[in-house]
Amino acid sequence: QKQGPLAGRTCLVTAGPTHEPLDPVRYLANRSSGKQGYALAEALADMGAAVTLISGPTTLRPPAGVLTYFCETASQMRDLALAAAHETVFDAAVCTAAVADWRPTSVQSQKIKKINRDDVPPPLALSPNPDILAKLSAPSAFRPHLVIGFAAETETVEAHARAKLARKGCDWIVANNVGEGSDIMGGAENEVTLITQDKVEHWPRLRKDEVARKLALSLADWFLTAHKA
Numbered sequence: 001q002k003q004g005p006l007a008g009r010t011c012l013v014t015a016g017p018t019h020e021p022l023d024p025v026r027y028l029a030n031r032s033s034g035k036q037g038y039a040l041a042e043a044l045a046d047m048g049a050a051v052t053l054i055s056g057p058t059t060l061r062p063p064a065g066v067l068t069y070f071c072e073t074a075s076q077m078r079d080l081a082l083a084a085a086h087e088t089v090f091d092a093a094v095c096t097a098a099v100a101d102w103r104p105t106s107v108q109s110q111k112i113k114k115i116n117r118d119d120v121p122p123p124l125a126l127s128p129n130p131d132i133l134a135k136l137s138a139p140s141a142f143r144p145h146l147v148i149g150f151a152a153e154t155e156t157v158e159a160h161a162r163a164k165l166a167r168k169g170c171d172w173i174v175a176n177n178v179g180e181g182s183d184i185m186g187g188a189e190n191e192v193t194l195i196t197q198d199k200v201e202h203w204p205r206l207r208k209d210e211v212a213r214k215l216a217l218s219l220a221d222w223f224l225t226a227h228k229a
């Protein structure tokens with residue numbers, strides 16, 4: 001591990017989308033490149049933290065020096081995150097993953113066939129996925145000391161983010177406006193608002209690695225002041 005303001009700290013990061021299979025060739029997913037989460041894992045490790053990254057399917061190379069686990073579905077991501085959190089009580093957990101809210105209720109073991117062009121499409125029954133951020137945020141002996149969620153919003157970003165903070169039980173929310181024309185999904189830049197219990201910071205539009213560094217520094221600050229341990 002490197003020297004730096006996060007030396008001795010442990011961090012968990014979830015990143016990327018999840019893929020929820022319908023059959024062997026089809027899945028349901030959110031749009032997510034994983035770039036922001038990977039950049040964050042790298043920034044935290046660069047500042048000395050021991051980082052565990054739990055990643056859904058992406059095309060990215062895992063950052064050097066980061067313990068990375070790969071998964072496909074939300075249930076697998078939840079299992080990996082909870083297993084890691086039970087092994088180490090993390091100083092911080094940051095959920096950047098764009099977890100699919102629902103999964104097909106049943107997964108067909110064979111490809112669902114199109115028979116005739118005019119056939120009615122098959123129905124798509126969905127079941128809710130586990131909420132990993134809410135689960136990590138719930139009071140328990142394993143709760144990371146600081147739990148941070150991301151919120152991709154397309155309108156009234158701050159109000160929605162505040163509501164999410166309360167609903168999920170996390171400590172901070174990083175809200176980004178992914179509204180039309182923002183070019184943030186899959187792009188190299190992000191424009192975020194950091195919402196904590198006692199402050200709101202609007203950050204300028206920055207490269208995702210710069211957002212990652214700034215967030216890692218905010219964590220380091222928090223450990224120094226709010227949480228002397």
Ligand code: C5P
Nearest residue numbers: 095096097099130131132133149150151
């Ligand atoms: O619920 P919503 O998707 O709006 O909240 C986004 C935040 O919650 C992100 O931090 C995301 O990683 C997390 N989340 C999660 N598990 C889910 C849904 C969202 O960890 N099933």
